[in-house]
Each structure stands twice: as C-alpha cells, then as structure tokens.
Amino acid sequence: MERKQILATTSLLVLFVLLLTNCKPKSDSDEDTLLLLAAAASRICANSAYTGTTVVASTATLDTNTDCITGMTSSMSADLPAWIRNNFKCAVGSVSGTNYVFRSQNIPNNKSYYFGSTSPRYEALGSGQKAAGTNQISSQCLVYTIPSSPSEKLTNKTGTQSGYASVGITVNGLAIFNNAAAAPDTLSTEAQTFDQYNGHPQNSGVYHHHSQPLNVSNNNSNLIGMLIDGYAVYGRDCTDAGSSTTTPTIGSGLDNNHGHISTTLHFSSPTYHYHYTSDPTATIPTLIGSYFHGTPGTVSN
Ligand SMILES: [Zn+2]
Ligand SMILES: [Zn+2]
Structure with missing residues (x-):
C-alpha cells in the first residue's frame, strides 16, 4: 500500500473507532448519544428484507400465530x-461461520405503556410506576453477531458498560441492557419507569430489559435469552438436567457476573450460564452483572 493510502485508511479507522467509542447506548446513561444517532438514521430497518415490515407503534397488533407483532419476521x-x-x-x-447472527426489530410482544395511549398494544403503567418522559417504543435494526462456541475470558474481563448497543437478546427478540442507569440514578430508581412486563424504552425508542422479562420468566428457571458472549441467561431458579431446582445467588452458587457451571434442561453436560439475580451495583435483581464471563461478540443498530 502507498503511504497516502495507508494514511487515508488509518484516518478512516480512527474515525470509525471514535464513532464507536462515542456510541455506547448500552445503559440509559447514554441516551443523549443514542438520540443523536437516531435522529441521523432512519428508523426503517436496513435489513427489512429479513426482519419484515417496519412496525408503527400506534397501529401495532399481535400476530397470534407467531406471538410476535404483526409484520415482523420470526424465523x-x-x-x-x-x-x-x-x-x-x-x-x-x-x-x-463461527457465529450466530440475530436481526431484530426489537418490538415487544407484550403490551406496554410505551406503545402510546392510542395503540392497540397500550397498557397503563402498574401502580406506583411513573412514565419515562415521553419515550415510546420504535422499530430498530439490531444485528447481533454472537460466538457460537463461547470462550471464557479469565483475565481482563470485558465490562458490560463498554459501549454496546445491547448486551444480549431475549428469547422474544428484545435487547438486554446492563446493570447501570443514568447517573446519578441507580437502576432501582429507574425501575420505577418499567412497564408491567419490566421493560422500558430509551428516548430513541429502544425497548429493553435490565430485569426479568415478565412474559418470559417470573421467578422461575425459564430460558430468558443469550448474552453477546454466547452464554445463555436463565430466570432466578436453576433447573438441572435431572430436573432438580435450586435458587443460586451471588456468593452462594453464582460468581459476581451472575453465572455458574451446571447442567440445565437445555445442556446435558455442565455448561456456564447466567441467572437473573440480585445485583449489588444495580441494587435490584438484573439479568447481568458488570462483566461478561466470555469474550463478547458485536451488536450494531
Ligand atoms: Zn433502561
Ligand atoms: Zn444455573
């Protein structure tokens, strides 16, 4: 390569890295950045050929065959x-190749306050809850590239607050967010804005769960989803391959990252996986802790 070309390539790379480091909407502390990005980008999914028709929250309905919002592809x-x-x-x-790829419009199949009061999918907030400003759910184009053979990272673990558009995907196709909130709030304060299914959107419309998605798991051992390092995340309880159920917690069965090695109803040989559990940083139970156990893949939106 000529020197000029190398320089041009290098500056493009630097720009890209700068953009990436400025783009860390994995916690609610980054909402302003996301809002700018959302304003710049159309909400129409660039991969609509894969993910289906872009959903309009005010007219969204549930497809009872797929149990997903009408128009979204589920495959x-x-x-x-x-x-x-x-x-x-x-x-x-x-x-x-060696990755699983998920593309998601990220519209919940549960009802929510955040579809807006005129939507067929609207539901009032629970008692004591308050609205997260005027935030509303909108179609995204989240693309997850997740290693199919997760690899343990024993040292220098990657933080879950390290600049990801989402840190995992639920079994119903929704973003999982970390255990942090916008400073000076803690997640326990922000939990007041959760809808009746424990989710809420950022002001750019990205609906997400820090806590258990209540139409997937409610203090049981259901499979909730997968974090972007390729390890599964389960509900509060752990049911092993022999159908014996326990409730592990951090310091009593689980490591600080909410995980442990055990068989589950889906893995007959002992395999690392995460659990929804009480988190010391969030001060409420969350789906993840502050670090990934493995090497994370990538997420774009
Ligand atoms: Zn949030
Ligand atoms: Zn377990």
Missing part, C-alpha cells in the same frame, strides 16, 4: 442448535 434457521431454534422468536436467527 430461526434449521442449522441453529435446538436450544435456540426451539426457544427464540420475534427475530431472524441464522448461523454464519
């Missing part, structure tokens, strides 16, 4: 392992 390719193929929906999943 899991045949080469995905059974634990994904048989459990994930409301997104488009496939295998690409």
